[in-house]
Amino acid sequence: MNEALIRSLAPSVLGILVRRGADFAAAEDAVQDALVEAFRVRSAEPPSPSDSGPAVRDPKGWLVTVAWRRYLDATRSDAARRRREDLVHEEPEPGPAPAVDDTLQLYFLCAHPSLTPSSAVALTLRAVGGLTTRQIAQAYLVPEATMAQRISRAKHTVSGVGVSPAGAKPGTRGRFDRPGDVATVLRVLYLIFNEGYSGDVDLAAEAIRLTRQLAAAVDHPEVAGLLALMLLHHARRAARTAPDGSLVPLAEQDRALWDTGLIAGGVEILQAALAGDRLGEYQAQAAIAALHADAASTAETDWVQIVEWYDELARLTDSPVVRLNRVVAVGEADGPRAGLAALAALDDSSPSTSGKGHPVPRRAAVAAYLHERDGDLATAARLYAEAAREAPNLAERDHLTRQAARLNARR
Structure with missing residues (x-):
């Protein structure tokens, strides 16, 4: 069993134990023990051409058997063994795992x-x-x-x-009451x-894998919308940072580094979701990302249509961050002064999100960018420095600090 296969089987194995009557917490511990055992056996055996690890015809059944035994061992050693005997009964014989997912x-x-x-x-x-x-x-x-x-x-x-489904024996765990x-x-x-x-786990790739899994299990336009959004964002990953680790803004990214396969896949999934005419926030975000991905440069981006999509997104979420992103799009579509006017209007309509007590994340950075494009370098430099102090991470702080220093050197 290779690592990807082992990890992909984890939820099915856990579900089988829970349906057999195992408490979720204990079942999850048992599944983790089974996964660790699978990794141990796999690493101890010489690699095979198919990388199948342990000689297992039914990897899922093997994991279920190991996990169930670990669960029974833990249950039998617990002081509540007798109370749980009605649930665990006798250990099932190893065999093919149920096909229920x-x-x-x-x-x-x-x-x-x-x-x-x-x-x-x-x-x-x-x-x-x-x-x-x-x-x-x-x-x-x-x-x-x-x-x-x-x-x-x-x-x-x-x-x-857990609650008991109709007709079940007392104590039988069934569906969940408030999922x-x-x-x-x-x-x-x-x-x-x-x-x-971060570390040895690529969480962006892991999220895409899990979202693909969810999309295969449920037909929902927003699930497809989120998957499309992830693929379109992930397609730009290689261009987002320089070799020294510094951030590269969208306008300066080498678009030849963008993954065209991921972009094509994301667009195809998005188009199918939009055809259902049940627009949601992830579909709207994905549509904006698709317009960026479709442009050969920042100057060739369809900013007018992006503004329209931000209007849709704002209606769906009423998020101050979305409205701030719309300000940037207005600045690109109609010029920096139009962007500054939109920013002022945003401040007037949402005073609670523009004061020092509750600032909109990255508001100062947006204002700095628009003032720079409008030629007011002194104000832009001051705002870049302010944005750097509020930056949520080191990479962003370094980037904004360099922007401030660049403008100060030109004055």
């Missing part, structure tokens, strides 16, 4: 409304993504013990949400995607 149910469980976004992300990466606690901790740059506590709390939170909706699941996946890359 519980992945979709696990997506919704991991996006349960009682979980915080950070807990939902961590639980999704472990239960659906098959990542280890160490890998998730590395990706989020936190101690492994901290991530283990976060995952443990999340597992125990969702372990108590997260599709919008919550998509927000979790988008959070994972935006973390990008």
